């Protein structure tokens with residue numbers, strides 16, 4: 001674990017018996033994987049909303065968007081009928097919008113999210129654009145070029161290799177496609193054309209729909225790791241409390257997304273200000289003055305306070321600097337401390353420096369807390 005010399009790292013106040021298998025670096029590696037999976041699902045929700053816009057326009061419902069560094073570069077949906085263009089697949093629409101926006105036909109480092117496995121034409125376009133990664137929802141056994149019918153994306157024989165992940169929200173996408181074709185068969189020849197169908201998502205005159213209000217975070221299904229934490233608590237007959245600063249309730253939201261969480265989640269605090277940390281969770285003012293609110297000792301005090309005040313068996317706390325401002329040489333943006341209080345003691349640890357933007361850092365902190373809890377529950 002990379003801790004600058006002379007600064008706090010691990011802080012074990014008292015922890016009896018066997019230390020849980022809590023390897024901060026491994027936790028962050030897992031957190032990165034979970035964070036990526038969480039982000040993939042959130043972006044795919046947006047692609048599914050675009051697919052819905054295609055269906056509303058009487059086109060086969062496929063939506064796509066291109067993302068780089070957490071920013072949408074371009075998005076689009078399938079519209080060959082309306083555009084009278086056999087190449088107007090969702091992926092091509094998204095690539096064209098992105099290239100126009102960026103002012104470059106090459107889009108390295110970007111990830112394309114699409115609700116159906118790309119066809120050979122789109123796979124070719126993605127390779128031309130030097131897209132780094134493709135995430136798709138439903139596989140296409142008959143025409144998919146990411147391993148189903150042919151593997152153009154992954155082949156090493158072309159001049160660019162694209163990493164791909166399939167099956168993200170596949171059931172949702174497949175259900176949408178089935179419903180579309182069922183309705184079309186039911187409607188017989190009277191297919192609703194684009195002129196008879198109002199865009200459902202507040203589309204502009206000719207631009208793609210505006211999806212700014214799409215509730216991405218809340219539409220993400222429960223994380224398997226959050227459900228696993230719940231199962232472990234339920235097995236032990238124990239309850240959990242959370243104290244969050246930099247993650248602002250995100251950890252509680254992820255935990256309460258698990259059905260039946262009332263059986264093991266006791267309560268949570270968003271102790272954002274220093275005053276809240278002191279008043280709500282009993283962190284001594286002097287401790288914040290001495291170590292800073294983002295420190296191992298305050299993370300431990302937050303966890304201990306949450307456990308004591310809730311009466312729960314376990315409490316987990318997060319305090320960190322998510323940026324973009326507020327970092328120092330000693331505690332740069334991405335510094336997060338994790339506190340854990342349980343039946344066997346209290347401890348806190350500085351996580352390896354988290355990378356990415358504010359959302360990415362917060363998301364990884366949430367995932368790290370879940371991983372640490374799971375490790376502690378297994379070790380306790």
Ligand SMILES: [Zn+2]
Nearest residue numbers: 089118119122
């Ligand atoms: Zn295609």
